Amino acid sequence: MDGPEWELNAYKNLMFGDFENPQKAYLKLSEVTTLIPRLDQALDLYNSDNSPMNLVFFSDCIQHLARITRVLRQSRGNLLLVGVGGSGRRSMAKLGAQMVDMKTF
Numbered sequence: 085m086d087g088p089e090w091e092l093n094a095y096k097n098l099m100f101g102d103f104e105n106p107q108k109a110y111l112k113l114s115e116v117t118t119l120i121p122r123l124d125q126a127l128d129l130y131n132s133d134n135s136p137m138n139l140v141f142f143s144d145c146i147q148h149l150a151r152i153t154r155v156l157r158q159s160r161g162n163l164l165l166v167g168v169g170g171s172g173r174r175s176m177a178k179l180g181a182q183m184v185d186m187k188t189f
Contacts, residue, residue, distance in 0.1 A: 097143060101150035102157065103183050113150065116143050123149070130182045137175050145172065152180035 099113040104122060113119060123141045131137060139145070155161040165173040181188050 099147055099150050101153060103150070103153055110154070113146075116141075116146060119146055126183055127179060130179055134178070134182075137179070139172070139175055139179070145176070148176055149180055149183075152176055153183050156180055156184045156186060 097116075100110060101113045102108045102110045103126065104113050104119060105111055120141050123146065127137065127139055141149075152163060152165075155163050163177070165177060167173050178188050
């Protein structure tokens with residue numbers, strides 16, 4: 085046997101989520117460049133109802149947001165976000181909650 089028939093790099097940036105689809109189906113997400121305008125719309129919606137946040141969406145940020153929304157959609161879903169101060173934990177949690185129609189307090 086020569087090894088696997090697939091390349092690890094082909095799956096390196098693979099992301100799944102439900103915020104790209106209006107039916108809220110959990111599917112493979114598009115490339116980051118395609119997702120950014122949709123996430124900017126979600127951020128604009130958040131900013132219209134709450135104190136404005138200024139966020140920049142990049143690959144790692146989108147991956148974390150996909151995880152946050154996935155867990156929050158689960159029954160009794162909860163998270164413990166760990167990281168250094170100023171890394172965007174609170175902002176991502178607030179935006180993720182808004183995207184799954186939850187209120188933060």
